[in-house]
Amino acid sequence: MEPIYLDNNATTRVDPAVVEAMLPFFTEHFGNASSIHAFGSEVGKALKKARGQVQALLGAEHDSEIIFTSCGTESDSTAILSALKAQPERNTVITTNVEHPAILTLCEWLEKEGYIVHKLKVDKKGRIDMDEYRSLLHDRVAIVSVMWANNETGTIFPVAEMAEIASAKGIMFHTDAVQAVGKIPIDLKNTKIDMLSLSGHKLHAPKGIGVLYLRRGCRFRPLLRGGHQERGRRAGTEASASIVALGKACEMAMHNMEAENTTVRRLRDKLETGILSQITHCFPTGDVSNRLPNTSNIAFEYIEGEAILLLLNKMGIAASSGSACTSGSLEPSHVMRAMGIPYTAAHGTIRFSLSVYNTEEEIDRVIAAVPPIVAQLRKLSPYWTDKGPAANPEAAFAPTYA
């Protein structure tokens, strides 16, 4: 039985064409781009090409606006710390409470260091309130950082509009677009976005390569200081093979953008409808009408996500869950809690995230596999009877909590 990979928001398979593009940079083109000799200059040219490929996918005005980093997390940290360092008179960060830990954990630490962090709340569908946002912008705000699309639900945020509003008040705007790049069209030159993070491994490039887009003219302080690589904005010898790979992956993403928004979207919708129509007491989370084309996050009530994943895994199906148990944290996903999803449902959320490699046949197999798994676990659940959920589940089963 061929395994089915529906966890592309966690990471993606490196495309064979991408592997092929990067391999020579381990062997004949191993040189250091900074060197004068021939070994280096070949590499230098390849980096320039890759920078152009990333620039094209992002719709950036200049290729010098692309800074290669080691991952999305590094780009996020660089952006926010830079804004605070470059504007010492400003001490406030505005973000949302559904960001990736790459932003939220950093912000928690900044709070301990004495900075002020405002996290915008979201409604039941994971949308922010623009009036609340407007009311928070003042001249002590160093930066606004809002994700382009949420990694768990795929919900898309109006970052272009938010950047306009921030820019009108002279406030920097950063977006963590790790999930959005390659899945939806982006054209930075026509926005007021100052900084953007992306990560290679979410778009079929290898792990360990990321980009920080930095608008020309935006004040900046590097995170890593040292050599003059990336014009001194990110020291450290360029990871040439990975950069070449990312360039190739960006080129392919441009090419696949249409399929992503037609074929992949149709398969995602088919999967979601197929599951929802067969199983009671489950619902999709997030802003269903405004989300990434590849993501479906479904809450299965009265059962727990890790148990679902283990049974799916046994059937050769890979997905992920917002349950506490899969993260090793104490709480179910902060994204589900922020949307006010009750915990008997939040623990049972499963995220299916597709890619252009998924096939119709795979989706049919998943649609057939999920209902018996859910039924099997509900049979074990104290909230469930053979006729459906216990009449008043919360009252029928009210355990003593330790």
Add this chain to the structure above:
Amino acid sequence: MWEYSDKVREHFFNPRNSGPLEEANGIGDVGSIQCGDALRLMLKVEPETEIIQDAHFQTFGCGSAIASSSALTEMIKGMTLDEALKVSNQDIADFLDGLPPEKMHCSVMGREALQAAIANYRGEEWSDDHEEGALVCKCFAIDAVMIEDVVTANNLNTVEEVTFYTKAGGGCAACHEGIEEILAKVKASRPGAGETSPPPACPATPEAPKPPSKKLSIVEKIAKIQEVLESVRPMLQRDHGDVELADVQGKKIYVHLKGACSGCMMEAATLGGIQQKMIETLGELVQVLPSSHMPVEA
């Protein structure tokens, strides 16, 4: 994903005794705030003999919660209630060939459900006596409540001291920030907090304690030494280790470290922690050494 033992997988994929039990006469409903898991344990107890004739469970939870519930029902069937009450969460974990440290609370939940079900059978009210906190140190499975208790009880001020007493922080160092936060929190709640206090003494050179009012006789001294060892044994036993007094020679106390403790990378830290307690209890400077360091008789 977690590294689950084959036994855990087996019990998860083929849970024993799941679903309602019609003739149940003892039911325990408990939940673990740790991960929102919840468990209903149903017992059918024979009134004359108090033997558990049947046990079923229903669980809302992850793989190890379901496996722990299944294991528990298998373990207690045929036991008397008093025997069943002796089943510890470690026994449940052992039955499953171990659980990842983050998942130990699943076995704790099983034990609590058992206590609750037996209390329910006996017509008693069960209340939870055990508070479980967020896991702080993953290397040694030490939670926040335990660290806080030890810090408060022993007036600890540094991460090193916390490592001496609990092992927490003695591995990969990832939890040092978390331990520092607990230290700061406890410190802030101490009487007199807010005044600037001098920096805490370095733990490596414990201040010479005040001389005790009266010199201990050797018998009293050994009794005290035994008392200290008894107090640390439960913690070592959690990790399948143990400690025993080997000999006392002047200011040198020799102990046998057993099982998982002996030779482990934490041996030195464990001995350091015991030594600290000895010094405090005896009121004199002593050295705690492994029995292997005992001078060989000529």
